[in-house]
Amino acid sequence: MAPVKNIILALFVAADLAAVSAHSVITNAVGDAGGSGMALGVDTSTPRDGTRRRPFQQDATRFRGNAADTVGETLSNGDNDIEQGTLDIMEETGSQLPQVNPGGSLEMTVHQVNSDGAGPYTCMINADGTGTSWDNIPVTTNVEGNERGRNRDGEMGDFPLVASIPAGQNCTGTVAGEDNVCLVRCQNPARAGPFGGVIPVQMAQANGDTAGNAGNAGNTGNNGNAGNGNANDNTNDTTNDTTNDTTNDTTNDTTNDTTNDTTNDTTNDTTNDTTNDTTNDTTNDTTNDTTNDTTNDTTNDTTNDSTTGGANGNANGNNNGNANGSGNDDEEEEEDENDAGTRNNRRATRFSA
Numbered sequence: 532m533a534p535v536k537n538i539i540l541a542l543f544v545a546a547d548l549a550a551v552s553a554h555s556v557i558t559n560a561v562g563d564a565g566g567s568g569m570a571l572g573v574d575t576s577t578p579r580d581g582t583r584r585r586p587f588q589q590d591a592t593r594f595r596g597n598a599a600d601t602v603g604e605t606l607s608n609g610d611n612d613i614e615q616g617t618l619d620i621m622e623e624t625g626s627q628l629p630q631v632n633p634g635g636s637l638e639m640t641v642h643q644v645n646s647d648g649a650g651p652y653t654c655m656i657n658a659d660g661t662g663t664s665w666d667n668i669p670v671t672t673n674v675e676g677n678e679r680g681r682n683r684d685g686e687m688g689d690f691p692l693v694a695s696i697p698a699g700q701n702c703t704g705t706v707a708g709e710d711n712v713c714l715v716r717c718q719n720p721a722r723a724g725p726f727g728g729v730i731p732v733q734m735a736q737a738n739g740d741t742a743g744n745a746g747n748a749g750n751t752g753n754n755g756n757a758g759n760g761n762a763n764d765n766t767n768d769t770t771n772d773t774t775n776d777t778t779n780d781t782t783n784d785t786t787n788d789t790t791n792d793t794t795n796d797t798t799n800d801t802t803n804d805t806t807n808d809t810t811n812d813t814t815n816d817t818t819n820d821t822t823n824d825t826t827n828d829t830t831n832d833t834t835n836d837s838t839t840g841g842a843n844g845n846a847n848g849n850n851n852g853n854a855n856g857s858g859n860d861d862e863e864e865e866e867d868e869n870d871a872g873t874r875n876n877r878r879a880t881r882f883s884a
Contacts, residue, residue, distance in 0.1 A: 555641055555648030555719065556591045557728035558689070563635035563696075564735035566627040570728025571616035572605040575623060582645040582686055591644060592728045594718055601662040602714070602729040613662060613714070617707040617731045628709060630735035634698040637715055637732060641674050641692045646683040647721040649676030654694035657714040660704015662729065665716060669695040680721035692717060702734035711737040 557570035558579075569575075574590040581587040584606070592603035592611065602611040621628065631637055643649055651673045655665035672693035676682040694715060704712035711734040718727035 554588060554591060554644045554646075554721065554724070555726040555728075556644065557639050557692070557717065557730060558642045559640040560629050560715075560730045560732070561638045562629035562631040562732055562735065563637070564630035564632050566630040566733065566735075567624045568620045568629045568730055568732070569624065570730050571602055571611040571613065571620070572608055573620075573728070574607065579642055579689075580687060587644050591648070591726060593723075594725045594727070602716070603727075611729065613660065613729075613731070614707055617709070617712075620731065621707060621709075628712070628731055628733040631696045631700075631713075631732050632734070632736050633696060633700045635696045635735075636671070637694050637696065637730065638672075639692040639694070639717065639730065641690050641717075641727075643674070643682070643685045643688050643690065645686050647679070647681045647723055648719065648726050649680050649682030649685050649721075650674030650690075650692075650719055651676055651680075652692055652717045652719050652727060654692075654715060654717040656696070656700065657716070658701055658703055660702075660706045660712040660714060660731070662714050662716070666697075668697060668715075670717075671695055674719075676719065678720060680719035680724065680726070700734070702732070702737065706731055709733055 556573060556577075558573060558575075560568045560570070570592055572590055572592055577590045578586060589607040590605050592605055594600075594603045596604055596610075598604045598610045602613055602616075604610045617628070629637060641648075641650075641652070652670060653667065654670050655667045657663070657665050670693065672691050674682075674690040674692055675685060694717065700713070702711045702713035704710075704714070706712045709731075713732050713734065714729050715732055716727065716729045718725035
């Protein structure tokens, strides 16, 4: 009887091992916002050009046994481990998991090992990264197959599988040092399965907001630049201009001009200023100031004018100029005549001497 018992036991073990064998692998996954990954437990060194149990089915996930409701198991490593499996994925594909947005999508590649690794697939999502509870999500691109997940024509083939991320989805898990992690689980209806895989993904929008807010904190210091304008520009027109009225600048002398022009300074009044200094004007042109002593002197400084002109100056470059073009013409002409008479008397006195 012992040999019979051994035979029966061997048959049960073989049947169980056959049931454990898995027949599809999610070998790649890309989020709508970038990043890449694959299913937990995938070994990229596994050959993909055969259908037998060894070595072609060793890293495919089956949802049975203790891990039926969570993240599944593989022939090579037993129950999948979320933490270690995620670290392995990041080491294989880079530091960034598939990045998804609310309302975005996850594009996957399913490698169908043999006939019962076919579609159709259903997908679900776990928000906290633990894999203990799942919510169904839409599948927009599926793998061909019948109601039992079989399609002999698809053996050893690679097929696209696309799942939609719900518009209001949040990802709150922390896995392998990564925040904002969800798990996406896809599986077929095979009787020996289900077969498929679990892919860790990261919510890109939440991850970007955190990084962006940290960056914005550094911009606070830039507000100090607001005071770095023309604080030192006060009355600093081209060179030391101390009459820099920003509106209606009427004595805009460009070089050390304090209304004290020493040589050929035409006082360059830009707006309605025609050397009409009415009070304490010390134009004081010391060289070449020809305030036109002889004829029609219109520098016409009406009060305390000390235009002590020397010889052949040009403070008022035009005879009959409009140094004072605004009213009181009769009084100014009378003062011009008196000034002319006084100068003639002084000249006569000098010559007679």
